[in-house]
Amino acid sequence: MGKPGPKRTLSEDAIVAAALEVLDERGADAVSVRSIAARVGIAPNAVYTYFPDKAAVLRAVVDRLIGEQSLAVLAGDEPWQDRIRTVALGLRSSLLRHPGAATLLMSAPMDGPRALEFGERLLDVLSEAGFTPEDAARLSYALIVYILGAIALEAAEVDPSRPAPPEEERIALRRNGFAKVPADTFPRTAAAAEVMARYVSTEQFLWGLDRVLGRATIPS
Amino acid sequence: MGKPGPKRTLSEDAIVAAALEVLDERGADAVSVRSIAARVGIAPNAVYTYFPDKAAVLRAVVDRLIGEQSLAVLAGDEPWQDRIRTVALGLRSSLLRHPGAATLLMSAPMDGPRALEFGERLLDVLSEAGFTPEDAARLSYALIVYILGAIALEAAEVDPSRPAPPEEERIALRRNGFAKVPADTFPRTAAAAEVMARYVSTEQFLWGLDRVLGRATIPS
């Protein structure tokens, strides 16, 4: 439509924003170079002016999603475990708001600036809490594994091509899934179905996080 | 080439095996309905005789990978934590042998028969260890989150279109990644780089697993 020109009419950020809009409105499968380009009004191949390939766009999307969560709370004066809990919960609700994003999360190394910032602040907190640099590094890695793993598994259950459902609906979905487990071959799983279904939720997320944080609440 | 016939010349298993071969030889991106079909010698659309769609094939591949790990050790007479450690390590090395598989792992609910079997045996162990059904359910979920999350993050670092590298090489890859972190803006991350790089390994995997299992080894 518009006349071509040498001026830079867009930015990397505009591309990423468009990708995120497509992700939210039409699901992960609909995020293509062509759909992104159409949304910002350029030819598909013009995207390659801003990013080397599609994977780079997706990495930038993931980094932007991580950046949606404010890290200010990590510098507060509550107990350090509470600060980590708060920021983990925030990251979880940020990411669950974008179904399909979780798949992207686990499929590429997280080396974007916002992801690095997150890791750095986590190390700050753990250092302040008295951990040696080595233990802080290990614990921060274990925390990230748990947080992202939990989010990815929660998101895996929902249809990525539809808008993000609320927690209640996700629990119901899971209940339906477990209802199909044959009780004769998997008796324990069937018996635990109700608990399993309910605990794809804030409560189970925090329960596991506390285990990693070192607050055992049950006998071992 | 061959003449068409009404006989069932293949099986679901043959399709899954072919998909796994393509995954290992040419990477995750090369796993297409067409490449799978070509490998077993049928037309692409004949795959739809065995599976409703591509996603179902991938789910079956994931279930088969989970089944590669023997669960016999879970019924042994060592301490229950040791049995869980052993089976977690086995699952990890099984899955890391197939790079790109980890992405599949997190992108769909794990409701295949082998995955259910794994969960059931885990509940057996935890029940035998004295956990209430509710705590056993929560802990088994937390363990699965940690195990799969750790594997997915480890696998995310490697190029999925090339054969799986050994642990040494994965550590070196990670070291290179951290070497690029600017020390002035992310001082703690840069300082922890060597630890972070080394602990994408059996050692860090077990360290975090022990946290979830409840064996805190550092002050909290």
Next chain:
DNA sequence: ACCTGAACACCGTTCAAGT
């Protein structure tokens, strides 16, 4: 430097037809 149109080599899936 940034954009375009056209093309290349692919996809997943559906359909009508054959045995």
Next chain:
DNA sequence: ACCTGAACACCGTTCAAGT
């Protein structure tokens, strides 16, 4: 029931050309 060839509506990416 299981397979085929042909087609549909897409992909990511590259290239030569325009401003």
